[in-house]
Amino acid sequence: MINDRRKFLKNLSKTTIGAAAIASTPLIETQAATSQANAANLVNVALIGVRGMGWADLHSFLKNADTRCIALCDVDADLLATRAAEIEKKFGNKPQTFSDHRELLKVKDLQAVMIGSPDHWHCIHACDALAAGKDVYVEKPISLNVEEADLMVKMVRKHNRILQVGQWQRSDRHWIDALKELKSGSIGKVRQVKAWADVNYGRDFNVVPDSEAPKGVDYDRWLGPAPKRPFNKNRFHGTFRYFWDYAGGLMTDWGVHMLDMVLAGMDAQNPKSVMAIGGKLAFPNDAAETPDTLTTVYDFGNFSLVWEQFMGMGTSPYLDDVSEPGVAFIGEKGILAINRAHWKIIPLEDNGKYMMTPMPARRSWDSGLDAHTKNWLECIRDRKDPNCTIEMGRNTAVVAQLGNIAYRTGKKLEWDAEKRQFSNDTESNKLLKANYRAPWALPKV
Ligand SMILES: NC(=O)c1ccc[n+]([C@@H]2O[C@H](COP(=O)([O-])OP(=O)(O)OC[C@H]3O[C@@H](n4cnc5c(N)ncnc54)[C@H](O)[C@@H]3O)[C@@H](O)[C@H]2O)c1
Incomplete structure (x- = not known):
């Protein structure tokens, strides 16, 4: 409690x-x-x-x-x-x-x-x-x-x-200001975006036996549309996010926040294709189903997006903060890097000269949640x-979910955004669908 x-x-x-x-x-x-x-x-x-x-x-x-x-x-x-x-x-x-x-x-x-x-x-x-x-x-x-x-x-x-x-x-001025700078074009054409959640927690997620649900918990209602199974503390409050029946691991947890900023910054909606590699490389025997290590690569046509996630290994590339998920827009004149703590511009060099003015790290200063x-x-x-x-929420959730599906199937998947399906793999299309346990049913429009 x-x-x-x-x-x-x-x-x-x-x-x-x-x-x-x-x-x-x-x-x-x-x-x-x-x-x-x-x-x-x-x-x-x-x-x-x-x-x-x-x-x-x-x-x-x-x-x-x-x-x-x-x-x-x-x-x-x-x-x-x-x-x-x-x-x-x-x-x-x-x-x-x-x-x-x-x-x-x-x-x-x-x-x-x-x-x-x-x-x-x-x-x-x-x-x-x-x-x-x-x-x-x-x-x-x-x-x-x-x-x-x-x-x-x-x-x-x-x-x-x-x-x-x-x-x-x-709604956070910190991110709004950085994306405004990006859209000013100062860093030049962006060909690649990197986004990451390299978090230092998750080292001790030990397997525990199934047990009775705690007193006062309506466990069948907690499961709701998810498959029926015995209660397990690991799959319940807070840590449900590491099990496919209820969530999608770091990708749909932190990933959704960072990928949302990629889509906002690049005015993008739908990837053309996605592929992924990774696995339970750090903690093969822990309780989680979702990968502790994952790299996902998306083709958006005019830029590529590389998503990376690590559990138990906290970094924040391009920035000094430890364990802060973030995004780096790689422009032809400079790199705009941002996480929830800081953002800055790292200029690229040509013939020993900066191609643009460096911008030192600026701190986040307000509550995005309150705004x-x-x-x-x-x-x-x-x-x-x-x-x-809802459309922004949908677009980001879908990008994250496609990444997880590519990981789970091990395939390079071509996304047909119009038809809302993969054009090259019928098997993977099944993972796009809801599969509710009765009496729960997909709501009707
Ligand atoms: N926006 C953010 O910054 C942010 C941060 C953390 C979590 N989240 C999201 O918030 C959601 C909750 O995550 P959390 O970590 O707070 O989970 P949590 O397990 O701490 O809380 C979930 C609560 O929902 C209750 N619940 C489960 N089934 C219910 C039902 N059928 N009816 C009513 N209540 C029910 C649980 O008993 C629990 O109290 C997730 O989707 C997560 O991705 C967002």
């Missing part, structure tokens, strides 16, 4: 939120944001999946005036009760609690829903909320597979709701598309 700030931050820092966002996301709020609530302007929000990132998202959102959390949903009853009590203590109102998200969606005057459940639940949670007329903030990756991602785009547009994807670098949840609130009020639309 996570019940204090230190443990909470320690736990989150092992995942993708990163130091920059945490630094200005205080857990203990001293005053309720709703103290001067203007009833007409008040946005009532609920959270589905209350443990890790969902909890950080909700707190970030509640920093804004005229917002109120009126309902929480989780399959872990003890955690749910703790979270409800925490909200009451900090903000003065006790949210209603639910284990079934469909019941939560019936709460009167509920306008918006934040989703912090594991990846294999995102599509159902988001689509049910959209169909119930709610605006949605859904964590990345938006889906477990390409079929779900495409369906979610249709759902948002059909129901005309405001959906923000949790790829918060889209992102604020942007969602403003868009809810103004009925405008937010900074990270």
Whole structure:
């Protein structure tokens, strides 16, 4: 159970939120944001999946005036009760609690829903909320597979709701400034982009035996559409992300954040082909299914993208920070390198002369997460598309998922973005599809 700030931050820092966002996301709020609530302007929000990132998202959102959390949903009853009590203590109102998200969606005057459940639940949670007329903030990756991602785009547009994807670098001045510099053309034509998540955690993920699910956990509902199997602590809270039934390892975890910035910087959407090599090279006997070492190469036509990931080996190429995922745009005159801590330009040389002015490392200085949840609130009020639309979330999730499929099949795959399938391998196309366990079924548009 996570019940204090230190443990909470320690736990989150092992995942993708990163130091920059945490630094200005205080857990203990001293005053309720709703103290001067203007009833007409008040946005009532609920959270589905209350443990890790969902909890950080909700707190970030509640920093804004005229917002109120009126309902929480989780399959872990003890955690749910703790979270409800925490909200009451900090903000003065006790949210209603639910284990079934469909019941939560019936709460009167509920306008918006934040989703912090594991990846294999995102599509159902988001689509049910959209169909119930709610605006949605859904964590990345938006889906477990390409079929779900495409369906979610249709759902948002059909129901005309405001959906923000949790790829918060889209609202972070640090990344916005760097991408502006990139688009100024100062580094020249970019022929290659490198992106990476070389993290120093993940060295001690030991195999443990299956066991009974913890008391108060509705384990069948946690599994939901995923295949039935006995409970195992490794596959549950937090570390579910290293098992294919629920997520896609570092690629869909950190990768989605960095790949999103590649697509934004290069104004790109769809790769033409992808291939991958890697495996469980560092920790062959640990509990994870997803690779600890992976290199994925994409052909986008006008540039190539090299993605690399390492567990238990923290580097940040081109920058001095240890264990910071990042992106380097390799231009003909210079390299623009960025991670969540810094960005800088390394000029290339010709005949002993710099081809452009060097730019020393600049520090990140604001909370991207707070800017992102604020942007969602403003868009809810103004009925405008937010900074990270469902299409942006879909494009990035798909790039990451194609990389994982290339790794799992060991094939070079040609992507037909129009037909939403690989043009050269029918077998691999099966991995693009959702495969739900009854009674759960793919939502209908
Ligand atoms: N944007 C970011 O910076 C960022 C950072 C970390 C995680 N994430 C994303 O957030 C999501 C959650 O990751 P996490 O590390 O917080 O996971 P977590 O395991 O800590 O929390 C997930 C919560 O969802 C609950 N849950 C599971 N099934 C549910 C259901 N059917 N109904 C209601 N609740 C349910 C779990 O009990 C748990 O409390 C993932 O998709 C992850 O990729 C995003």
